Amino acid sequence: xxxxxxxxxxxxxxxxxxxxxxxxxxxxxxxxxxxxxxxxxxxxxxxxxxxxxxxxxxxxxxxxxxxxxxxxxxxxxxxxxxxxxxxxxxxxxxxxxxxxxxxxxxxxxx
Amino acid sequence: xxxxxxxxxxxxxxxxxxxxxxxxxxxxxxxxxxxxxxxxxxxxxxxxxxxxxxxxxxxxxxxxxxxxxxxxxxxxxxxxxxxxxxxxxxxxxxxxxxxxxxxxxxxxxxxxx
Numbered sequence: 111x112x113x114x115x116x117x118x119x120x121x122x123x124x125x126x127x128x129x130x131x132x133x134x135x136x137x138x139x140x141x142x143x144x145x146x147x148x149x150x151x152x153x154x155x156x157x158x159x160x161x162x163x164x165x166x167x168x169x170x171x172x173x174x175x176x177x178x179x180x181x182x183x184x185x186x187x188x189x190x191x192x193x194x195x196x197x198x199x200x201x202x203x204x205x206x207x208x209x210x211x212x213x214x215x216x217x218x219x220x
Numbered sequence: 221x222x223x224x225x226x227x228x229x230x231x232x233x234x235x236x237x238x239x240x241x242x243x244x245x246x247x248x249x250x251x252x253x254x255x256x257x258x259x260x261x262x263x264x265x266x267x268x269x270x271x272x273x274x275x276x277x278x279x280x281x282x283x284x285x286x287x288x289x290x291x292x293x294x295x296x297x298x299x300x301x302x303x304x305x306x307x308x309x310x311x312x313x314x315x316x317x318x319x320x321x322x323x324x325x326x327x328x329x330x331x332x333x
Contacts, residue, residue: 114262143321152310153263153324198262205276206251206314206322210262 116211133199141202224325243311252294270317
């Protein structure tokens with residue numbers, strides 16, 4: 111059974127600081143997604159990583175994928191309050207089935 | 221182009237009742253997947269429909285069932301509701317059954333009392 115583990119599960123950081131969220135998974139996959147979820151809302155797609163070594167950046171967020179290590183990272187640069195949300199990674203297996211991590215609840219404090 | 225829509229937005233039911241949730245897929249998408257997200261957890265895969273056939277199922281009991289219609293819209297039915305069925309139910313559509321990005325709808329919040 112595929113396991114997807116994120117850490118940390120809770121992250122409180124100050125505005126302007128940098129931090130990284132980690133996503134480890136237990137089986138071979140070349141496709142990994144990062145989503146953002148605000149309280150009571152649906153999932154907003156952030157990044158689609160489709161191959162080993164893939165790196166994508168959007169604003170203050172950058173995601174990378176190392177399929178050999180079965181590890182993806184989501185790096186936050188110079189955090190701002192608007193980034194406060196829960197972030198999920200999800201690994202895709204055959205049949206477009208997504209297995210999600212537990213989520214990282216990020217709070218950015220002034 | 222219309223995105224994925226779901227109805228209703230919120231629903232309150234009592235234990236033992238039955239519920240039907242609905243999802244309209246994005247234009248051009250023939251595959252619909254359903255996920256259950258309990259409070260404080262990540263979404264869990266329920267099942268997927270491709271061209272009106274079930275195409276994969278997660279670890280959910282048979283009282284969770286579904287349909288996909290010729291226009292690729294879909295229903296999720298849950299019988300004999302239990303308190304633990306309270307969750308956000310998310311529908312996602314994609315243009316094919318294998319390795320295509322899924323686009324999520326706004327979800328249906330189900331509360332079972």
